[in-house]
Amino acid sequence: MSRSGNYWIAAAPSKYAPPTPPPGIAALPALTDNVGLPVRLTVTGDPDGLPRGVDIAAYRIVQEALTNALRHSNRTGTSVDVRVAELTVEIDVLDDAPAPRASAANSGRGLVGMRERVATYAGTLRAAPEPDGRWRIRATLPIPPSSRPLGSR
Numbered sequence: 001m002s003r004s005g006n007y008w009i010a011a012a013p014s015k016y017a018p019p020t021p022p023p024g025i026a027a028l029p030a031l032t033d034n035v036g037l038p039v040r041l042t043v044t045g046d047p048d049g050l051p052r053g054v055d056i057a058a059y060r061i062v063q064e065a066l067t068n069a070l071r072h073s074n075r076t077g078t079s080v081d082v083r084v085a086e087l088t089v090e091i092d093v094l095d096d097a098p099a100p101r102a103s104a105a106n107s108g109r110g111l112v113g114m115r116e117r118v119a120t121y122a123g124t125l126r127a128a129p130e131p132d133g134r135w136r137i138r139a140t141l142p143i144p145p146s147s148r149p150l151g152s153r
Contacts, residue, residue, distance in 0.1 A: 022059070023059050025058050026047060026048075028041055031066070032066070036075075037073075037076075037077060038078070043083075044082070047084050051144060057120065065080070065114070073096075073097065088142050090141075094136045114139065124139065125140075
């Protein structure tokens with residue numbers, strides 16, 4: 001409780017608690033462990049120095065790709081590879097088995113969200129079936145030049 005003028009004000013701690021920051025690449029193990037299908041996660045490189053927006057965008061792209069895999073795949077498993085390099089973050093998500101025909105062509109808001117996140121950083125996105133029918137999502141997020149270490153500009 002705090003005193004304001006002649007009135008006592010009781011604040012609800014949960015309502016005024018500081019917000020939790022959005023997750024980034026470091027939180028991917030928790031996401032993949034709890035998504036509801038088998039996921040093999042590989043993260044190469046160090047995400048610690050990434051600009052916060054790129055870090056969050058990478059997490060959200062993986063999250064949407066896994067949501068799509070859960071909704072539209074055979075749920076046999078998915079591999080997620082995230083590579084953090086000096087100039088880019090590359091994301092590759094591949095389902096283990098071909099998606100049923102009807103759902104493979106069904107694109108929803110998840111792909112739109114991924115495209116918007118990639119466009120924010122002038123990156124690239126490819127979401128399409130492989131020749132064997134497995135669904136693959138590949139995204140590349142360039143790291144803005146102003147965010148790179150001085151030696152890499």
